[in-house]
Amino acid sequence: MSELYDRLTEYSQSDIYPYHMPGHKRRLQGYPLAEICNIDITEIDGFDNLHHAEGILREIRQRASKLWKTDASFLLINGSTSGILAAISAAADKGSVILMARNCHRSAYNGIYINHIRARYLYPESVDDTNRFAGCITPDTVAEGIRECHEAGERVAAVLITSPTYEGIVSDVQAIAVCCHAHDIPLIVDEAHGAHLGFAKGYPDTAIHLGADLVIQSLHKTLPSMTQTAVLHLKGDRISGQRVERFLSIFQTSSPSYVLMSAMDLCMDILEKEGADRLERRLQDLDKFKHRVERLRHISCIFPDDPLKVLISAPSGHMTGKQIYDILLEKYHLQLEMAAGTYCLAMFSMMDDEEGYDRLAEALKEIERSLENQDLCQPHMVSTSGELPKPTESMPIHEAYDAPTVLIPLAQSIGRISGDFVMLYPPGIPFIVPGEEISADVVRYIRESTKRKLSLIGLTTGEDDFLIRVVDEQSE
Numbered sequence: 001m002s003e004l005y006d007r008l009t010e011y012s013q014s015d016i017y018p019y020h021m022p023g024h025k026r027r028l029q030g031y032p033l034a035e036i037c038n039i040d041i042t043e044i045d046g047f048d049n050l051h052h053a054e055g056i057l058r059e060i061r062q063r064a065s066k067l068w069k070t071d072a073s074f075l076l077i078n079g080s081t082s083g084i085l086a087a088i089s090a091a092a093d094k095g096s097v098i099l100m101a102r103n104c105h106r107s108a109y110n111g112i113y114i115n116h117i118r119a120r121y122l123y124p125e126s127v128d129d130t131n132r133f134a135g136c137i138t139p140d141t142v143a144e145g146i147r148e149c150h151e152a153g154e155r156v157a158a159v160l161i162t163s164p165t166y167e168g169i170v171s172d173v174q175a176i177a178v179c180c181h182a183h184d185i186p187l188i189v190d191e192a193h194g195a196h197l198g199f200a201k202g203y204p205d206t207a208i209h210l211g212a213d214l215v216i217q218s219l220h221k222t223l224p225s226m227t228q229t230a231v232l233h234l235k236g237d238r239i240s241g242q243r244v245e246r247f248l249s250i251f252q253t254s255s256p257s258y259v260l261m262s263a264m265d266l267c268m269d270i271l272e273k274e275g276a277d278r279l280e281r282r283l284q285d286l287d288k289f290k291h292r293v294e295r296l297r298h299i300s301c302i303f304p305d306d307p308l309k310v311l312i313s314a315p316s317g318h319m320t321g322k323q324i325y326d327i328l329l330e331k332y333h334l335q336l337e338m339a340a341g342t343y344c345l346a347m348f349s350m351m352d353d354e355e356g357y358d359r360l361a362e363a364l365k366e367i368e369r370s371l372e373n374q375d376l377c378q379p380h381m382v383s384t385s386g387e388l389p390k391p392t393e394s395m396p397i398h399e400a401y402d403a404p405t406v407l408i409p410l411a412q413s414i415g416r417i418s419g420d421f422v423m424l425y426p427p428g429i430p431f432i433v434p435g436e437e438i439s440a441d442v443v444r445y446i447r448e449s450t451k452r453k454l455s456l457i458g459l460t461t462g463e464d465d466f467l468i469r470v471v472d473e474q475s476e
């Protein structure tokens, strides 16, 4: 199972007195969390040190490396977020250029900001006319992006894409890797949503098998692991493993949780022994689910490349994504992952079972019946990450983020330079970043999102209007 967990349990039952951190001293008997705290220790003798792993933690790293067939794998206890920050910092020197998918997660933009990197964007294809969520990044888009940078005299330090996306769209990583490597450019793939890929037939392969140089995966998103656990995989020598390790020691806590690390060890054990079987059973559940919902007319299920994601919308315009999300929660007690303008997202993992698929199919059939005679609400289209506005950059992200800023009403913001990120959360994909000119498109996008009551970060509620942070004109 997990050797680390066994050793922690054994230790917790020994008579060794802890004159060390953590301060609960494994003496929470009678309190909630006592069981977890009993195995919550620090870097004491015999338990290795994540930032200089030579013993049991090195073995867990090697287990990950063998499981994913990598040259090196690193354990992340600060989520994929820490891996993305380390990957960008290791691949790109201060002030260099990164070619990145515009629908990257906020953590990638933070990596750009702290390293004073110039981001050049790759815009995803729009995959679905009705729902307009972001599609894949094509190899042609990458080739074109590289060509444009080279024509502008810019050396591309790395290409960074997200695959699968939050909505389960997978890019052709193999062809993109070939394209990047032809120019000796490393490819970083944010595979936070794809830790389960490559383990069973019927699923796309993982980017680490398809030529990517660095791949970051959240174990906690689709595998049986605890929140915050993730891994970073390295293949080849285009990016220095030593630099990755250096930046991980900067971005990760100096007190990594042994509870989380034993959860990762256990997760790998379950994956090794039951992964393929469980994942294949989810495909069978999905097939039955598809069959049950295929005749629905007012509710539509979209099945993206990643079979663990199901997107639900009402294409006839009866309901917005948020309305479907709310009714599924309030009436059917089904908590979805996210609601967007026209659709919402149900996320499965290898640990689901038939019940998860059955309850959702039944609820959707019932909602369909209730919609038969209703008026259309004709939701105006707005999506989380598709149809991204394409604002023009007036200043690099770090200059605008560090410049003096002021809050102004959204209605007066067109033409001003954004001083902050504005995004829907989840999924945390910004549609305007510091340094970009706020366009009418951006304001429309924000207004539609607020009208739909989607959860927006980066705006303040003012008396008569929302307030948006812009660079102070005196400093422009």
Ligand SMILES: Cc1ncc(COP(=O)(O)O)c(C=O)c1O
Pocket (backbone or CB within 6 Å): 078, 079, 080, 081, 082, 084, 104, 105, 107, 162, 165, 166, 190, 192, 193, 218, 228, 229, 230, 427, 428
């Ligand atoms: C595409 C993507 N990348 C990275 C992250 C960050 O992952 P974590 O929560 O493991 O830090 C997220 C979080 O939702 C995400 O959606």
